[in-house]
Amino acid sequence: MNFNLTEEQKAIRETVRKFAQAEVAPRAEELDRTGEFPYDLVKRCAEVGIQGLLFPEELGGTNADVLSWVLAIEELARGDASLAVTIFVGAGAGAVIQQRGTPEMIRDWVLPIIIGEGIGSFAITEPDAGSDNRSIRTTAEIRGDRIVVNGVKSFITNPGTKISKFINTVCALKSDVDNPRDRPFCIVSIPTGTTGYTVSEKYRKMGWRSSDTRECRFDDCVVPLNHMISQPGKGLEEGWGVLNLGRISLAATSVGLAQASLDASLKFARQRVQFGRPIGSFQRVQDMVVEMAVEIEAARLLTLQAAFLWEQDHDVQKEISMAKLYATEAAKKVADLGVQVHGGFGFMDEYAVSRYYRDVRIHTIGDGTSQIQRMIIARTLGLRV
């Protein structure tokens, strides 16, 4: 692996770092408290060029590599993990449309995403189908040149804002296959506002509070056949491909959140005086901070390595799952240590480490739990249950 970033990659990291520290981090506490969706910051992210990294120049993007994307998401999450997830899910859903959608879908959904006036969603999870994707019950029925979708998706990011444009929905194609687990699957893009497509109120959440998470219902939703954006029957496999971008982005979000926790803990350890000395001079406090720093570096390296190899066109399933597993678990540990370094202050919501501790809890669950990442890694090592 080449450890030297290109001048362009360094510039992207620097630009997003400055933006996130100046404009995102100072708003994070208020957004966590109110749970308001930060429309203005989504727009500012686009002005800084973050969403555009995923899209070609002819659409107004910059066609950057995966490594640049990962660097940008890490820096954004160092400002606010909740905003990072809004952006990586919202733009990631658009990247699929840019590759597989019709020119109209690109005009109506992708272009707004690039300028910060749109976001998309990706829906695979259902009330009775989380880790076990094959048991999903949402159906897509082909009727002539139309598809009819029925079902419920749970815990979906981004569907209920004023700028939510569409939802890429993994469905089981109606067929006469006997064993439900062998059904053919597909991905159908459903525009916001389609008759029969409704979203619930926002869930009340432990963390990621300013990101929009809702249940989505489809009651006889009719869309044109060309809204099927996967090959018929390949929906799950292609959906897992989409999840890989989510997983590497969540790994980067974890590194950024953990780095923010370390930044805050170093500052606190220098300022807080006990026994007549800054607590950072006590070796047992130093041990905690050092553990945080080492975990972050290991998580960052695994994440950058996965991005680097992905760019080289390697089969990176193992590396992406390892990065997702390690970075999310490391961030959970780091966020916990950050609270410990802060003592009682860390339990108070005025201190950012309290928010990191809550925000990080979903990282080892979303986009495939740590247990599922271990299953995937075991498979790549040749082991099967």
Ligand SMILES: Cc1cc2nc3c(=O)[nH]c(=O)nc-3n(C[C@H](O)[C@H](O)[C@H](O)COP(=O)(O)OP(=O)(O)OC[C@H]3O[C@@H](n4cnc5c(N)ncnc54)[C@H](O)[C@@H]3O)c2cc1C
């Ligand atoms: C804030 C938030 C945002 C989300 N955004 C999205 C989104 O945008 N789109 C989307 O589709 N989903 C989204 N999700 C859903 C998320 O991906 C799922 O919660 C996750 O995949 C786990 O599914 P589950 O919650 O049903 O847990 P389950 O699958 O029910 O798992 C419960 C526990 O059992 C374990 N387990 C299950 N099966 C096995 C097994 N075979 N071996 C070992 N352990 C096992 C799990 O690891 C976990 O610990 C979001 C969730 C949240 C909370």
